[in-house]
Amino acid sequence: MTEAAEASGEGWDSVAEAIRNRMAETRMTQLDIASRARLSLTTVRELQHNLNPRRRRPQTLAAVSEALGWPPDYLATVLRGDRPTPHADEAGDPILQAIDHLGLEIRELRDRVEQIERQLAPEDATP
Structure with missing residues (x-):
């Protein structure tokens, strides 16, 4: 995915969907993720619902990925439109x-x- 596409919001819908699906699978709340990722609740909410699509620091996506039990690059891979490597329990x-x-x-x-x-x-x- 190009940087222009990423900045325009393309890909962020996929990230939001991945987060929502994983939250449903794990029964995690936004507060659980924010606490584990050491991020603000607002940031987690924005990512989960794609409220403010914009460039994020790679560390933010890595922290959310790890909080959800995924490898650190999982959400960055989703954002680029690539197929992420599944977690060991998903493979x-x-x-x-x-x-x-x-x-x-x-x-x-x-x-x-x-x-x-x-x-x-x-x-x-x-x-």
């Missing part, structure tokens, strides 16, 4: 593997539908 989870497989199939189907739509578009156009 062998058959349910997560099945979800990843379904996601891949959905993306492939979406690509096929878009290709078909592009092929049919000239036929539907009125002169």
Whole structure:
């Protein structure tokens, strides 16, 4: 992801979603994360809900990642649009593997539908 895309808020939605999902999985609160990461509650709230997308210090994302039980670079990887290395307990989870497989199939189907739509578009156009 480019720095412009990062600054404009693209990628921060993914970071917020990752944080929300992990909080639900671990049943952690914003206060738990803020305390473990030694950050303000406002910072955690902004990240969780993508309230103020802006460049953050790498240490901030690393602290939140670690507070959530992830490797330090996890959220930075999500922000860049890359696929983060799963945490050890996630790597062998058959349910997560099945979800990843379904996601891949959905993306492939979406690509096929878009290709078909592009092929049919000239036929539907009125002169």
